[in-house]
Amino acid sequence: GENVEQHPSTLSVQEGDSAVIKCTYSDSASNYFPWYKQELGKRPQLIIDIRSNVGEKKDQRIAVTLNKTAKHFSLHITETQPEDSAVYFCAASIGAAGNKLTFGGGTRVLVKP
Amino acid sequence: GAGVSQTPSNKVTEKGKYVELRCDPISGHTALYWYRQSLGQGPEFLIYFQGTGAADDSGLPNDRFFAVRPEGSVSTLKIQRTERGDSAVYLCASSLTGILSTEAFFGQGTRLTVV
Secondary structure (H helix, E strand, O other), rough: OOOOEEEEOOEEEOOOOOOEEEEEEEOOOOEEEEEEOOOOOOOEEEEEEEEEEOEEEEEOEEEEEEEEOEEEEEEEEEOHHHOEEEEEEEEEEOOHOOOOOEEEOOEEEEEEE | OOOOOOEEEEEEEEOOOEEEEEEEOOOOOOOOEEEEEEOOOEEEEEEEEEEEEEOOOOOOOOOEEEOOOOOOOEEEEEOOOOHHHHHHHEEEEEEOOOOOOOOOOOOEEEEEOOO
């Protein structure tokens, strides 16, 4: 089955700096890669996703890149703000099996004002 | 409702008891998923419904866990003979369709504590 590794487990950045989180996956059939943000005690919320036919996607301060050959994808947050502080999860799924997501272990991001 | 609703939000039960956790998906969403999230970890897949049928139950840890979705909308996750290791947040998610990777919306979860 799919295995998703996520690094780093914690990340502390100064407000205004960039944050980068990296994930690797094992199943070359994976074709959908969402990123979720989870604040303490709240539900995971989708912030951006990318499909395997695209190498990069950007939405305001958030961007995701995908390298299918190397089987890794990354989340980039620019101009970080204190409200970006949360736990971020990457995930991978195989379309033929529905939206069954395999999640990484999460990255706790702390943006210091 | 506007989002995925889960009840109860918290459940404390004694070891060996039976519990039911309920999920109300977003109206019109045919796909429904149950995940389990232990402290400090990512959600772990349990089961996926497409309509009324369980399309993939490969994540259920053992036969004490069972889930139903009789009318293709509300789903109930049932845990028999609960153990302390079952303590976790149980998350439900729904998506418009389970095919071609449409966005999955999560509920707030039910925090289950087995004492």
